[in-house]
Amino acid sequence: MTTLLKIQNLKKQFGGLTAVNDVSFSVAEGETVALLGPNGSGKTTVINMISGAFAPTSGRIVLAGENIAGLAPNRIAHKGIARTFQLVRILPSLSVAENVMAALAFRPNHLWGTEARDRAEHLLLEVGLGGRGHEHANDLTYIDQKRMELARALAAEPRLLLLDEWLSGLNPTELGVGIDLITSLGQRGMTILLVEHIMEAVRALCSRAVVMNVGTKIADGPTADVLADPAVIVAYLGDGHA
Numbered sequence: 001m002t003t004l005l006k007i008q009n010l011k012k013q014f015g016g017l018t019a020v021n022d023v024s025f026s027v028a029e030g031e032t033v034a035l036l037g038p039n040g041s042g043k044t045t046v047i048n049m050i051s052g053a054f055a056p057t058s059g060r061i062v063l064a065g066e067n068i069a070g071l072a073p074n075r076i077a078h079k080g081i082a083r084t085f086q087l088v089r090i091l092p093s094l095s096v097a098e099n100v101m102a103a104l105a106f107r108p109n110h111l112w113g114t115e116a117r118d119r120a121e122h123l124l125l126e127v128g129l130g131g132r133g134h135e136h137a138n139d140l141t142y143i144d145q146k147r148m149e150l151a152r153a154l155a156a157e158p159r160l161l162l163l164d165e166w167l168s169g170l171n172p173t174e175l176g177v178g179i180d181l182i183t184s185l186g187q188r189g190m191t192i193l194l195v196e197h198i199m200e201a202v203r204a205l206c207s208r209a210v211v212m213n214v215g216t217k218i219a220d221g222p223t224a225d226v227l228a229d230p231a232v233i234v235a236y237l238g239d240g241h242a
Ligand SMILES: Nc1ncnc2c1ncn2[C@@H]1O[C@H](COP(=O)(O)OP(=O)(O)OP(=O)(O)O)[C@@H](O)[C@H]1O
Pocket: 014, 017, 019, 037, 038, 039, 040, 041, 042, 043, 044, 045, 046
């Protein structure tokens, strides 16, 4: 398998707090990998460094052989990384279709006009919002806003998709649909790194999992093995459960 993303000795300090400490792991082309860990373990900080929201204190983030650590978010996006946010970010005053068209307009091979509208409708259909492009983004339920945010991320045709708790807040039916949607992206060859607290989803979607605790990587391997690792169980549940 070809490595798409290689994280090497990544570190992030916020003043005296070391949020991410010497973390290294890789994601192969076409893999769906989970980045796990209890609250505050540094997962979102890793995602923020990969997507360029934060510059690392030290370490390398290598995408397809090129070190992208510290580049601005728009440059990283143009290199093929797209993400969703833990708290959804949308353009609330625009329609659903316009939100996606804005993403199509800002990608390297821009799409405009009818072409963009057609592509936006296709992407909305893909995420379960078919025929709803005319609606006001602000009127969508939270779950539908998440769907729309995913359509915006997919509009960039990323090589690597970062999903930060994209499945959280879904009811059981919606969760099943969401898992199917991410599965279908993976089946089409998309490389995905996802932060997720819903273990049912992690087991269903991810062949491999990386686990962090207090900024440090404590496990990396096949998902079933990692979730059965006593060190991981202790990190999530505390001593007495391993
Ligand atoms: N911008 C920031 N400034 C200062 N400290 C920060 C900042 N962002 C994150 N932190 C701190 O870094 C640590 C790791 O936070 P992070 O959000 O990466 O954890 P997480 O594993 O994603 O947690 P959760 O599962 O709760 O989202 C925490 O102690 C957090 O308070």
